Amino acid sequence: MAKITEYSNSKGTFYRFRLYAGIDDQTGKKKYVKRSGFKTKAEAKKSLVKLEYEISNGSYFRPTEIQTFKDVYDLWIVQFELTVKPSSFHVIKSDFESKILPLLGSYRVDKITLAICQKAVNEWYKSRPSSFQRLVIYATKILEYARKLELIDRNPFKDVTKPRRKKKRTDRNYFSADELKRFLAIVQKNSYKHYVAFRLLAYSGMRIGEMLALNWGDIDFKSNKISITKTQSVSDQGLLIQPTPKTATSRRVLDMDVETMQILERWKVKQASYLLKCGINAMDKSQLVFTGRDNKMMTAQTIRYWFDIAIARDDTLPRITIHGFRHTHATLLLAAGASAKEIQTRLGHGNIQTTLDIYMHLTDKEQKETVQKFVHYLG
The missing domain is CATH 1.10.443.10 (Intergrase catalytic core)
Known part of the structure; x- marks a missing residue:
């Protein structure tokens, strides 16, 4: 069994482990599965036992064909379309195609760092200060989906600093x-x-x-x-x-x-x-x-x-x-x-x-x- 280790950061003390998962068929190199962020050692152990079982019986699968942010988006958008009205889907899809994918689409999803995410947020704020938060929300959803697919261990978009929105116009918006x-x-x-x-x-x-x-x-x-x-x-x-x-x-x-x-x-x-x-x-x-x-x-x-x-x-x-x-x-x-x-x-x-x-x-x-x-x- 892999070793569970304790580590600390600004948010507190947590537990993590790294588990050997066999040889990569494409590269011939050893594969490891990393997990972190467990609040207790018992939680980490439970997750480790589950992973060991899945790897041993072949049920654990990490989709190698999904590599980039856009790959994850393409998989996510199909499900998203089933949950909203056509008008809402059109707006969100347009936001992705014009604002989000041009900045993030080509990055390998496992190589996207907090710095990359922060740079994107800052760009959106400059170009769309009144609606940049919506772009942040949906970009976050893509990386969260990648985390659920076990392509990444954590979602860096959750740690970005959001610029303060400019105050809306103070002029009254009605006629006497x-x-x-x-x-x-x-x-x-x-x-x-x-x-x-x-x-x-x-x-x-x-x-x-x-x-x-x-x-x-x-x-x-x-x-x-x-x-x-x-x-x-x-x-x-x-x-x-x-x-x-x-x-x-x-x-x-x-x-x-x-x-x-x-x-x-x-x-x-x-x-x-x-x-x-x-x-x-x-x-x-x-x-x-x-x-x-x-x-x-x-x-x-x-x-x-x-x-x-x-x-x-x-x-x-x-x-x-x-x-x-x-x-x-x-x-x-x-x-x-x-x-x-x-x-x-x-x-x-x-x-x-x-x-x-x-x-x-x-x-x-x-x-x-x-x-x-x-x-x-x-x-």
């Missing part, structure tokens, strides 16, 4: 009531289609993907309701698709104000007139509410382009994100006296804590009223 009115007035002069889209985002609180996936069958003009049953996503082939929302609470029915519904109805007539000229059946309930010139689903980038055109006409308006229209809806609901539960239901949050964490900030007007309440109370 007056700013929203001014913005919509500008958009209305530019394009009725643009006006309808931004009015719907601001007055419904729906996500941009939910709006772009809407078809006329989702809209009930008699009861002034809109059903959210789909969202826009991307398939693993990079195509726009309309899957159901991720959570049950995202599937919801929104009560809408009469004026917004009237604006939508007028847009339906305008769109139908255009589609009929193109020989398209405008009465089909599956017809998307917003489409491009080819009558296909639009992208969020197009809506952002519309926003940039409009905002350039008034440099006093804050440059919010498209998601900022959802923030605007929630903020104005709060200012109007809506409860956190009401806002949670309307926005489709599965957990009310999400609503409280994101939207329960005070508007400028409420902040002034709050301090006045304090002064008044003290007399």
Whole structure:
């Protein structure tokens, strides 16, 4: 039996061993299996006995065809695809192909050191400071998978130092009531289609993907309701698709104000007139509410382009994100006296804590009223 030895590092005292595993068929050299990190000598002995048994009966196997980081990735990605939605798989696969594999793919997995991992982390932080942590998480998964395959003894990615993320922008990401009115007035002069889209985002609180996936069958003009049953996503082939929302609470029915519904109805007539000229059946309930010139689903980038055109006409308006229209809806609901539960239901949050964490900030007007309440109370 191999000898179990004790060693120490900054994390404490542990046990390890090295076991002779025979002759390598390819190199003719002796093979050894190393194991370390055991907290007790008994744990080390248990693992050693198990390995000796597996080697003696031929059940121990270390896949020699898997050598590089990319080899491990190729094996892991097949299983990963079965556990996530196509849209999520497309994003993660793209991250690997564009950011992770170019830096690590060619390294032998058993030769990847902490220094190599740290250098990769630093590179990702420079190029993608807002999302580099996701790259670290998935690179770590690959080496963790290699450890489970017994290709490496430890995962050096678990010891990297993650740079401190830069603080997010402090500018508020929503319009006040007056700013929203001014913005919509500008958009209305530019394009009725643009006006309808931004009015719907601001007055419904729906996500941009939910709006772009809407078809006329989702809209009930008699009861002034809109059903959210789909969202826009991307398939693993990079195509726009309309899957159901991720959570049950995202599937919801929104009560809408009469004026917004009237604006939508007028847009339906305008769109139908255009589609009929193109020989398209405008009465089909599956017809998307917003489409491009080819009558296909639009992208969020197009809506952002519309926003940039409009905002350039008034440099006093804050440059919010498209998601900022959802923030605007929630903020104005709060200012109007809506409860956190009401806002949670309307926005489709599965957990009310999400609503409280994101939207329960005070508007400028409420902040002034709050301090006045304090002064008044003290007399």
